[in-house]
Each structure stands twice: as structure tokens, then as C-alpha cells.
Amino acid sequence: xxxxxxxxxxxxxxxxxxxxxxxxxxxxxxxxxxxxxxxxxxxxxxxxxxxxxxxxxxxxxxxxxxxxxxxxxxxxxxxxxxxxxxxxxxxxxxxxxxxxxxxxxxxxxxxxxxxxxxxxxxxxxxxxxxxxxxxxxxxxxxxxxxxxxxxxxxxxxxxxxxxxxxxxxxxxxxxxxxxxxxxxxxxxxxxxxxxxxxxxxxxxxxxxxx
Amino acid sequence: xxxxxxxxxxxxxxxxxxxxxxxxxxxxxxxxxxxxxxxxxxxxxxxxxxxxxxxxxxxxxxxxxxxxxxxxxxxxxxxxxxxxxxxxxxxxxxxxxxxxxxxxxxxxxxxxxxxxxxxxxxxxxxxxxxxxxxxxxxxxxxxxxxxxxxxxxxxxxxxxxxxxxxxxxxxxxxxxxxxxxxxxxxxxxxxxxxxxxxxxxxxxxxxxxx
Numbered sequence: 001x002x003x004x005x006x007x008x009x010x011x012x013x014x015x016x017x018x019x020x021x022x023x024x025x026x027x028x029x030x031x032x033x034x035x036x037x038x039x040x041x042x043x044x045x046x047x048x049x050x051x052x053x054x055x056x057x058x059x060x061x062x063x064x065x066x067x068x069x070x071x072x073x074x075x076x077x078x079x080x081x082x083x084x085x086x087x088x089x090x091x092x093x094x095x096x097x098x099x100x101x102x103x104x105x106x107x108x109x110x111x112x113x114x115x116x117x118x119x120x121x122x123x124x125x126x127x128x129x130x131x132x133x134x135x136x137x138x139x140x141x142x143x144x145x146x147x148x149x150x151x152x153x154x155x156x157x158x159x160x161x162x163x164x165x166x167x168x169x170x171x172x173x174x175x176x177x178x179x180x181x182x183x184x185x186x187x188x189x190x191x192x193x194x195x196x197x198x199x200x201x202x203x204x205x206x207x208x209x210x
Numbered sequence: 211x212x213x214x215x216x217x218x219x220x221x222x223x224x225x226x227x228x229x230x231x232x233x234x235x236x237x238x239x240x241x242x243x244x245x246x247x248x249x250x251x252x253x254x255x256x257x258x259x260x261x262x263x264x265x266x267x268x269x270x271x272x273x274x275x276x277x278x279x280x281x282x283x284x285x286x287x288x289x290x291x292x293x294x295x296x297x298x299x300x301x302x303x304x305x306x307x308x309x310x311x312x313x314x315x316x317x318x319x320x321x322x323x324x325x326x327x328x329x330x331x332x333x334x335x336x337x338x339x340x341x342x343x344x345x346x347x348x349x350x351x352x353x354x355x356x357x358x359x360x361x362x363x364x365x366x367x368x369x370x371x372x373x374x375x376x377x378x379x380x381x382x383x384x385x386x387x388x389x390x391x392x393x394x395x396x397x398x399x400x401x402x403x404x405x406x407x408x409x410x411x412x413x414x415x416x417x418x419x420x
Contacts (some may be wrong), residue, residue: 183403
């Protein structure tokens with residue numbers, strides 16, 4: 001009887017600008033958590049698998065027709081088209097895990113997170129912030145994958161997206177990674193200590209006892 | 211820029227039935243935290259100091275007249291009379307610490323917590339629960355200070371007070387003390403990561419930078 005909400009898992013959405021480090025934070029959170037208690041949401045996509053990618057682990061790889069059918073059935077928490085390929089978060093997979101009492105981690109960009117919030121407002125929305133715009137610029141430049149123009153575009157997108165932070169429950173500044181991971185873990189633990197509707201069930205146990 | 215709410219502290223109210231272990235949990239939380247960041251609220255009382263008790267540390271000791279004057283001025287977050295003595299939580303001391311950016315811990319019974327909630331709804335209310343009524347009975351009996359009659363009265367009071375749990379934000383079951391302390395610490399960290407009104411200030415810094 002250590003957890004008032006042990007009956008169902010919680011959906012944690014980690015989101016934020018590109019370069020804020022949400023991927024690294026999610027990996028650390030998962031690596032340092034009990035896999036029976038927490039799982040990563042796996043996206044579905046129509047793009048071709050790259051070398052080494054495993055179906056059902058990296059992504060669920062489907063055809064465009066299969067994807068469109070699922071969209072039609074309302075089978076996604078969110079979906080989007082990126083460079084001609086579809087990507088989406090399959091609702092059934094997420095709900096299945098939650099019902100089994102497992103938390104689900106969703107790592108997603110800000111537009112995606114806002115769509116998830118519409119579909120699943122009970123989720124816990126965490127915005128990962130870089131410590132400063134200067135650091136973000138440095139991180140994006142350091143990747144060496146994007147042109148200066150792309151980086152400038154990303155930074156200006158970041159600034160405009162910051163205003164969505166008020167839609168989120170939590171905000172974690174990723175300056176020191178260990179500190180950020182500690183905060184994220186604390187958020188998970190704290191959310192499992194919240195007084196929720198199923199507290200009544202717990203209280204009934206106390207009353208029956210006496 | 212590691213903490214979006216570094217400008218003002220937060221008031222944490224730890225409350226629950228007698229024997230749930232809220233005192234032990236608060237002591238551990240304080241002992242394991244930076245004293246610059248978190249402080250215990252010290253009560254004011256009209257009772258005589260006992261040997262070893264220090265004014266301003268154990269309690270603020272005042273006369274009945276001083277106490278009544280403070281009540282009249284609305285100077286308490288809550289106050290109560292117990293066995294002919296007055297006890298209260300001085301509002302000015304708490305607010306002073308919060309303004310200095312320090313969190314304040316308030317360890318208080320359920321009736322007191324409900325009064326604090328009226329006076330300071332921004333507080334974070336944590337209900338400490340014993341793992342079961344059987345364990346609570348054992349703890350109260352083990353103290354050896356109360357008669358069977360008193361213990362039975364306490365247990366029945368506990369059962370009726372459990373319904374107030376819905377007024378609280380969090381609920382921590384104190385079965386394993388280490389686990390309970392970890393949860394309480396996580397709640398403190400998580401609350402400091404919440405998206406609050408002063409997030410705007412943080413965002414302005416990002417915008418000014420670019």
C-alpha cells in the first residue's frame with residue numbers, strides 16, 4: 001500500500017525545443033527506472049527502416065495505407081507529416097501500458113505535445129528548456145548537421161514556441177544533466193503521490209480494517 | 211537559471227493523524243536539506259518552556275496577552291487552544307522566510323492544516339498516512355504514553371479525519387521511512403519545477419538574450 005495510484009500508469013510527455021536535450025533526459029530516466037514500471041512510447045511511421053532499426057522497438061513500420069486507416073479510426077494521440085513521411089503516437093499501445101499500471105514516456109516536439117494534450121489532458125506535460133539561448137545555439141552548432149540558416153530558423157522557432165510553456169505542468173531547465181534527470185525523476189515520484197480520485201479506494205481499506 | 215521559482219519560497223504543510231510519523235519525516239527532510247533553502251516554521255505558545263527548550267528555536271514563548279493581541283491583529287496562519295494553552299503559527303515569520311526565497315515546513319495536525327489552507331491556499335498540502343490502521347495502533351501502543359481508551363479515541367478520530375485527505379495535494383504512505391522521505395523530497399523538488407506565474411520572467415530572459 002505504498003502508492004495510491006498503483007492501479008494505473010501515468011502518461012508523461014517530455015517536450016521542448018530541438019537541442020534542449022529531451023532525448024538524453026528520457027534515455028537516462030528510462031535507464032535508471034524499473035522497466036516494469038515505465039516504458040517509452042514507440043512511434044508509428046511510414047518511412048523506410050534504416051539499418052539496425054527494429055520494427056516494434058525503434059518504430060512500428062507501416063505502409064501509408066495502414067497509417068491512413070489508423071488515422072481514420074482515430075487511432076493516434078497525435079500524428080504529423082514530416083518530409084513526406086507520416087509519424088504518429090498509437091493510442092492503443094499507450095493506453096494498454098497505462099492500464100497495465102505502467103507509466104508511459106512520450107518524447108515529442110511542442111506541436112505534437114499540444115495535440116496530445118487535446119487527446120489526453122490527464123497527461124503530465126514537462127517542458128525541457130535549455131539553460132539559455134546561447135547554450136542552445138552552441139548545442140545546435142556543435143551537432144554539425146545543420147546549416148547556419150537552419151540553426152537560425154530553429155532558434156527563432158524556439159523563441160516563438162516558448163509561449164506554449166504555460167500549457168505545461170512542469171518546466172525543467174537542462175543546464176546540468178544530472179540535476180535535470182533528478183528533477184524529472186522527482187516529478188514522476190511526486191505525481192504518483194498526488195491525491196487523486198482513487199484515493200477513496202485506499203481509504204476504504206483503512207475503514208474496513210478497523 | 212536552474213529554478214523557475216527561485217525568487218520566492220514555498221510553504222509545505224505536512225499533516226496527518228497522530229502516529230503517522232510526520233514529525234520524523236519532517237526532521238529527516240530538514241536534516242537532509244540545505245538550511246539556506248528550507249526552514250521549519252516555529253510555533254508561538256503561551257505554555258511554560260520546559261527544561262532545555264529555547265525561545266525562538268523550540269517555540270516562541272509569549273504571554274496570553276501578547277498571544278491574544280496577535281490573534282486580534284490577524285497575525286496567525288492558524289491557532290488553537292490545547293489543554294488551556296494557546297498555540298499558533300505566526301504569519302509574519304512564515305511570510306518573511308518565503309520572501310527571502312526559503313521554503314517553509316509546517317508540521318501540523320489535520321484541523322490546523324485546514325485552517326492554514328484557508329489563510330494560505332498557495333501552500334502545498336501533504337497528508338502523511340500510516341501504512342494501515344493496525345500499524346498505527348501498534349505505534350500508538352508502543353509509545354506507552356497513552357491509555358487504551360485514549361488510543362481507541364485517537365484511532366476513531368483518525369478514521370473520521372481521513373475524509374479530509376481530498377483537501378490535500380499529496381498523500382504519502384509512511385510504511386518504509388526511507389521511501390516516505392524520498393517521496394517527500396521529490397515533492398519539494400517537483401513543486402519547484404512547476405510552471406508558475408513567474409515563468410514569464412524566465413522567458414523574458416531568453417528573449418532578451420537573442
